Amino acid sequence: xxxxxxxxxxxxxxxxxxxxVNFFLITIISRNYGAEIYGEYASSxxxxxxxxxCSVFSLALVVTKLLAQKNKFSKYIFQNAxxxxxxxxxxxxxxxxxxxxxFKRNLTFTSLLLMVFIINELLHVALxxxxxxxxxxxxxxxxxxxxxxxxxxxxxxxxxxxxxxxIIIFQIINLLLFxxxxxxxxxxxxxxxxxxxxxxxxxxLQNSGKKMVLTTFSxxxxxxxxxxLLGLFYSGSALGILAWSRRILEIIFQILAASMDIIFxxxxxxxxxxxxxxxRKTLRNVCAISFIVPILFFLMKDINKxxxxxxxxxxxSDVSLNTTWILFSLPVMLWxxxxxxxxxxxxxxxxxxxxxxxxxxxxxxxxxxxxxxxxYPAVISIISSQVLIAIATTYSFRKSNV
Numbered sequence: 546x547x548x549x550x551x552x553x554x555x556x557x558x559x560x561x562x563x564x565x566v567n568f569f570l571i572t573i574i575s576r577n578y579g580a581e582i583y584g585e586y587a588s589s590x591x592x593x594x595x596x597x598x599c600s601v602f603s604l605a606l607v608v609t610k611l612l613a614q615k616n617k618f619s620k621y622i623f624q625n626a627x628x629x630x631x632x633x634x635x636x637x638x639x640x641x642x643x644x645x646x647x648f649k650r651n652l653t654f655t656s657l658l659l660m661v662f663i664i665n666e667l668l669h670v671a672l673x674x675x676x677x678x679x680x681x682x683x684x685x686x687x688x689x690x691x692x693x694x695x696x697x698x699x700x701x702x703x704x705x706x707x708x709x710x711x712i713i714i715f716q717i718i719n720l721l722l723f724x725x726x727x728x729x730x731x732x733x734x735x736x737x738x739x740x741x742x743x744x745x746x747x748x749x750l751q752n753s754g755k756k757m758v759l760t761t762f763s764x765x766x767x768x769x770x771x772x773x774l775l776g777l778f779y780s781g782s783a784l785g786i787l788a789w790s791r792r793i794l795e796i797i798f799q800i801l802a803a804s805m806d807i808i809f810x811x812x813x814x815x816x817x818x819x820x821x822x823x824x825r826k827t828l829r830n831v832c833a834i835s836f837i838v839p840i841l842f843f844l845m846k847d848i849n850k851x852x853x854x855x856x857x858x859x860x861x862s863d864v865s866l867n868t869t870w871i872l873f874s875l876p877v878m879l880w881x882x883x884x885x886x887x888x889x890x891x892x893x894x895x896x897x898x899x900x901x902x903x904x905x906x907x908x909x910x911x912x913x914x915x916x917x918x919x920x921y922p923a924v925i926s927i928i929s930s931q932v933l934i935a936i937a938t939t940y941s942f943r944k945s946n947v
Contacts, residue, residue, distance in 0.1 A: 555685035560803070562689050564796070566696035571792065574712070575857045577703050580785030586709055587788035588776030589654035591769035596644065597662030598765045600633040602754025605669035606761075610753070612677030618746045620737040623728070625746045626670045629754075634663045649777060657713040664720040671727035674735065683730075691723045759894040760885050763901040767881050767934060768795055770905055771927050774912045779923065782860060787923050789857070790867035794927075797838060798875060802882045805831075821887070828883050832876045839872035867924055874928045877935040884938035893945040900941030904934035
């Protein structure tokens with residue numbers, strides 16, 4: 546119990562620090578570089594997250610699981626996981642050229658942000674050694690310190706007038722340094738580096754990762770798809786303003802959704818239909834209660850407008866109005882997250898992923914259709930997209946339980 550409390554305190558501190566620093570950085574990036582550059586940065590980052598999620602196979606989670614199970618090849622897991630991630634990264638870089646062309650994104654931004662994602666996964670693979678031993682204090686301390694250093698350094702660079710590319714490169718260097726520290730922290734007798742891949746270990750990692758990445762990618766689509774699609778239909782300052790509005794929704798969503806992950810162990814043990822039904826009923830009520838958030842934001846929309854202008858500048862005056870309506874998709878986003886957690890716990894990952902991909906394809910068609918209506922097309926597209934994905938994931942879960 547003592548160790549659990551300590552882990553909880555450090556994990557909470559780390560998550561709060563990540564949230565505050567990230568919000569602080571996107572605020573000063575927007576204010577100093579303007580809506581146009583922020584829009585390109587945000588859309589390129591969302592695209593890099595989707596590509597990166599496919600590339601890394603959720604290997605940090607897989608390594609944590611295998612180490613916790615005391616796999617007989619534990620000492621060889623790290624070098625094989627690193628090799629797989631780097632191999633997939635170079636494949637992704639080749640594919641990035643046509644992908645950025647199709648989605649109309651900046652190749653330099655997307656390439657560098659993909660590198661950020663990849664190195665961050667390498668870092669979490671190294672930290673998996675400690676997490677597999679239920680030591681979340683060490684990993685949380687490292688992430689917390691790294692986040693503060695990056696936030697402070699980026700603030701100095703921005704205030705000195707350096708370009709956004711320089712900020713991303715600084716983040717890469719920061720992550721790389723902490724990855725080396727994390728890897729060095731693993732006891733020498735717990736890790737073997739002979740620069741040779743073990744086929745059995747590599748195949749185990751790949752097979753586990755391919756299954757694990759399905760629900761991870763589904764979650765990433767729920768979170769990042771809208772900003773990627775917005776980048777197809779909007780550009781300049783309009784994209785930056787819409788990306789900011791969608792990012793506020795994402796921040797609130799992640800805060801609420803993170804607390805839902807605690808149901809995963811309980812769901813994994815649930816065998817009776819009545820147990821599953823009762824949990825879903827309780828969570829359905831949570832989604833209904835979450836309507837309070839957009840209602841409160843609507844009531845405070847004038848005050849919020851002044852806050853955004855003060856924080857970001859007059860160029861972002863429309864953020865409040867867009868966010869007011871976009872936030873009404875929060876409950877259905879939470880419901881999609883619930884369906885993803887249930888499907889992962891009950892072993893329906895493949896069917897769930899198919900449903901999310903179907904919903905994503907439908908979202909693209911919605912954006913195409915609504916864009917030409919001319920009446921708040923971006924807001925309607927975001928809400929409709931999230932409703933469609935929620936319907937698709939619900940249908941998939943119900944069909945899987947028949």
